Amino acid sequence: MAAVSETPAADRASTAEELLAVDSIHTYYGQSHILFDLSLSIDRGEIVALVGRNGAGKTTTLRSVLGLTPPAEGTIAKDGEPIDGLEPYEIRKRGISWVPEERRVFGGLTVEENLRLAASTGEGDQSDGFEDVYERFPRLDERRSQKAGTMSGGEQQMLAIARALLGPETDVLLLDEPSEGLAPQIVDDVADIVRELNEEEGVTILLVEQNAEMALELADHAYVLENGRIVHDSPAAELLADREAMEGYLGVK
Amino acid sequence: MIESVLRATLLGLQLGMTLALIAAGLTLIFGMLDVINFAHGALYMLGAYFGTVVAGQLGSFWLALVLAPLMVGLVGAAIEIFSLRPLYDRNPLYHILLTFGVAIMIQGAIIEIWGAQSMQIPVPDLLSGSVSVGPVNYPVYWLFVLAVSTLLIAVVWLAIERSDLGILMRASAHDTEMVSALGIDVSKVFTGVFVFGAVLAGVAGVLLGGSRSVHPGMGFGIIIETFIVVVIGGLGSFRGAVYAALLIGLVTAYGALIAPTLTDLFLFAMMAIVLMAKPSGLFGATEAA
Missing domain, CATH: 3.40.50.300 (P-loop containing nucleotide triphosphate hydrolases)
Known part of the structure; x- marks a missing residue:
């Protein structure tokens, strides 16, 4: 070194x-x-x-x-x-979760669909995780049915972070x-x-x-x-x- | 006059919906796996042959309609797992060569096993004969084919739009790597989509095996039409494939009415015009899912 x-x-x-x-x-x-x-x-x-x-x-x-x-x-x-x-x-x-460069949200999917996909890999009922995420990111809650690709860069960044937190428990981001x-x-x-x-x-x-x-x-x-x-x-x-x-x-x- | 137009419309819709069954798999496989599957016509043909065997051995058209597509699905799984999977990281030319080779092998195996002569799947009594649709006397079986293929396409459409599996498919088509980083085993998704496309082609094979002749050239025959559909609809777009299939079906049917010898020319001209005006196809770029 x-x-x-x-x-x-x-x-x-x-x-x-x-x-x-x-x-x-x-x-x-x-x-x-x-x-x-x-x-x-x-x-x-x-x-x-x-x-x-x-x-x-x-x-x-x-x-x-x-x-x-x-x-x-x-x-x-x-x-x-x-x-x-x-x-x-x-x-x-x-x-181990990832928020990639340029966010890489699924632009043709709605906010909710992006999150559902991420949650689908977790075990058991993921609805609590959903509510936590919407509570932490109220902007995403407002835009659940909007296509992710039409959101601003900041909103997409929030979505990319939220997506990384759903699914299997995240120890390191x-x-x-x-x-x-x-x-x-x-x-x-x-x-x-x-x-x-x-x-x-x-x-x-x-x-x-x-x-x-x-x-x-x-x-x-x-x-x-x-x-x-x-x-x-x-x-x-x-x-x-x-x-x-x-x-x-x-x-x- | 009205009679022949109505008859052509029914025929065109039926042709369109069965083409959509085949094109759906081709376009979904391309959209997700980035593979142009030249063996897709051979899978359709296998559906017709398996249908002939099951219907012949077990004496039931209905069993053939269910079992034959599942058998085609198994063949599809084998193709994807053992031959395509090792080649995903390679140049697309490898995929084309491989799937083209698989198509030739399937055709060769069919000639080896069943010979080169034409066969047909026997249709149950319930579906034979004809019925009057308005002024037109139309075969019941053809209406059945139209109904089954339309229903299947509608179910697939809904599944892609609404279900978790549909979300997964659209996301994978958009960014496979990101999907894998979310904890999803994308190789299973790939196998699933390939098998799904194979099953749909198999269904089309059984359905058309009851009304057209089942012969070893049918696979390469259908693949040309299917490619025209997928190119016009936009490679990778399910919606585009369905609309384009209906368009091609109707153009073929009306064309036969007006100028039978020029129908193929119409189809290729349509493809050329779409390629020149919008190379990504009618729905290619807009459906960035």
Whole structure:
């Protein structure tokens, strides 16, 4: 690891319960090598930010965890159980949910249909989950029968988050660029929701963001990714306070 | 005059609805699996042959109508699981070559087992004879074919629009990867859709096997018409397939009335015009589900 961290992952793990452990993975897209010996550790109840410039490999890291672009080497474990090599649907059933970049709601389906689909994979009666979701996202309640594709970007983002929370219980939520393309005020709303989910529901969060300041203000811990490698690993506040690192890694002045 | 128009309309609707049964599977399979299934006509033909065998051995047309499509479904499951599944990540050309090969194999097997001569599924007494529809004396069996295929299409339509399974199908057609990340085993959905399409084609095979001749060329014969339907309706669109099938059925029937030798030309011209004016088909782009 290029940057020296004051609280390396191994130390934190001794005081808290490690939920997700990515260990030395290498991931390829076809022939191109995207992630190099990448390791991450996320403790239960944390918000972890994964920041870095465009093309650094942030989305690929999430896709590796989700089994969508499985790593060629290395291991990924959740609660100590290996999950690499599992199909994406099996990984979701182990409590790992995804809010993808550009939201990817099912545009031709109504809001309700989007949520019904997500809930259909859960066990037992999902109606409580539905009511919780509508309570948390009143905008979605108002728009139940509207086609998801006709909603604003902010509303689609809410739907993408709501969809990730239905179905099998979510232990860790992987959020990919949730602030992308949203007005500043809506970005604040999204940040509030992320914080609430973490504090009230105990959902662990791995947040990938271009908007590094937003992510670091929310996060407990931060990793910086550069050219497919982790180049910095520290508490988020520490990185946020280090103007030199912020500018060097992220171009934030 | 009115008589022949009425008769042509009934015929056209019947042809349209049976074509819709076949085209529905082809278009749903394309919409979800991104596979152009050249073996679809062969599955329809298998329905007719299985229907002939079941009706012959068990002596019941009704059993044939139920069992033969299910047998076609089993063949469909085998095709999807053992031959298509390993090829999903490949270039679509592989799918075309594979399904075309499967179609030839099925045709070869049919000639090997049942020979090249024509057969027909015996129709029960209840459905034989004819009945007057207004001024027209029309075969009961043809009305039965129209009724069964219309009912099936209506049920499928409702299921796609309303049921959880329909939601799943529309979502998978839109973004398969996202569906899998929601915890759904998409490979099962794929097999299900392929089998479903095969069963519908099998039903059409049994239904038409009772009124047309059952012969080893019928699979490749129907696939051309079905492709015209699916292209005009918009690849992947169920609604488009149904409307286009009715259109083709009626054009064929009226065409036979006006200029029998030019009917095929009409159909290809229609396809060409749609392709030039709206390459995605009548419902291709609008039904982004």
